[in-house]
Amino acid sequence: MIRHFRSTATDAHARGLEFGAAHADRIRTNIGIYQEMFERQAGGSFDMESAGSAALAATQAFAPALYEEMQGMAEGTGVDPALIGMLNARTEILAFLKAGTRGECSSVIHAPVDGRAPTAVQTWDWYYALKDSWLVWEIPLADGSVTKTMTEYGIVGKTGLNTRGLGVLFTILHHADDGKRIGVPVHVVARQVLDSAATITRAAQLAAGADVSASSSINLVSLEHDVAAAMTVELHPGGPGFVLPQANGFLVHTNHFLAPGLDASDTEPKSFPDTLLRHDLLTRRMAALAEVNARTVLAAMASHSGKGAAVCCHHDPAEAPPMQYETLSTVVLDLEAGSLDVHAGGPCSHPAVRREADRPAAAKYG
Template sequence: MTTVFRSTELNSRARGKEFGHRFAAKVKANVDTYGAMFDRLSDGCLDIASAGRDALAAVSIFAPALHEEMLGIAEGAGIDPALIGALNARTEILAAAKAKLRGECSAVIHLPSDLSAPVAVQTWDWYQIFHDSWLVWEIPLADGSVTKTMTEYGIVGKSGLNTRGLGLLFTILHHTADGGKIGVPVHVAARAALDGASNIYRAAQLLATAEVSASSSINLVGFEKGIGKAMSVELHPGGPSFVLPDSEGFIVHTNHFLAPGPAACDTEPRAFPDTLLRHDLLRRGLGAIGQPTAGDVLSEMKRHEGGEGAVCCHPEPGADPANAYETLSTVILDVAAGNLEVLKGEVRTA
């Protein structure tokens, strides 16, 4: 069963402290597991605490409230704040380590031709060792709205939505410029958009100000005054780039850049061409349906062709447990109703 936690504190520092205290063991486990991964993939050559302090400094400028929340998590869990900074910057640190990591996640947004509520679904694919590392966090805000995010313990956000009609899906990207001094963590940027933006325009505008050192697609979806909207913001150093739905109302994002500019500097397709195959399978399958429901998208995501590179992926037989990779959860956004559903484990149909 998916763990759901609803904060009771409106103050950022207090909310973080409440979360850190409640989930101290889980947060510490993620800090330790990622710390070991950072050391292994960098051959122990990275100063993780220093990287974490750089992340905290970047967040303090970009999203001061989330900086306070991160400090609160550290206080509540009894952990060095620098390590919470490093945990939130896990994508950036892995980029700095020049780790040859495959992409994660397949995301689909569809805007129906009748202008009804959008469909938005994604898989979250990551290392099997993190199968119990995440939860759904519901975060009441001072304006009466609620941010709901599927995230890892100790990381402030990932995919999710707010009750103002805005949602986002998240996939990792890889660019030749990734890996510089730690910038705004992409996970923090996603959460900041959910907390601070009332619509897609404001979310994209906010994300465009994030000076990042690693790449990801933040796939925005909204339902405002009865009209669905969508846009992919491809964050990358020197970016971002923006992608709109195609002529049939689809944004399908796996782990390669869709905008032509950064695509020229994309390292993913050569290393892990499954991203191209997943994108093609999903787009053709859903295009044949025409006006897919969330259930239709879930059915298309239950594809195992390609083994570890499949849309719904599982470790190859005999895989090293430290590198075993699988679909850990599936996220379904109902931005019209403000509902976030997260299915644990393998994709199943609704």
């Protein structure tokens, strides 16, 4: 069962304190899992505190309120604040350690031009050992708006939306210049965008201004005055790049760079070419849809082609436990309703897809 938590405090430090106290055991569990992961990648002990402190300093400069929230979270959990900084910088630390981690996540946005609301869906693929590491967090803000995010315990944000009509989907990227230091955590960027931006233009400006040390795509979608819009900000050291939807309104992103001129610095396709195959599959399936809505997009994403490297992937028990990989959740953003629909598992087990599969004339995807 998915854990949902709604904060009551609007002050950043108090909100973090409340969250940390409510989830102390789960946050400590995540600290332990990531410590083991980092030490395995480092081939021995790893100074998590120094990396976490660097992440806190970068966060304080970029998003002071989130720095205060992380300080409160550490106090509520009863741990050194550097360990909360470490959790939020897990992507940056893995890049620093030159970990050979494969890409994670596939996202699809459709921004129609006829006044209809956009469709936004993504898978979150990560290590199976972290299948119980996450929750849905609702965060009331002082201005009366609400940020809703699916995130890991101890990490301030990831995929989500706000009640101002803005959403964020999130996929990892890998650039040749990643990992030379610890910069602003990409998870902090995602949350800051949701907390601070009311328009897609402002969201892109905020994301583009982050001094990052690891790469990710911040896939933005908005509904403003009955106009749907989408844009990807491809964060990387020295970046960013920008990507707009195709002429048919679709913006599909997996784990390689799409912005012009970044091919030579993109390390993902050579290491994990499944990102190219997933992108091609989803692009063609989206173009073939007769009707575009969350149900049809989910059904098209329920592909197991590639097995562990599929859009909808399932862990292989034959693999060593630290390497088992799975689609841990599937996220649908409804900007019109301001709702965040999170399903524990891949698209193939989503209730909307299972209902569709029961229909006699339903299309079957492999």
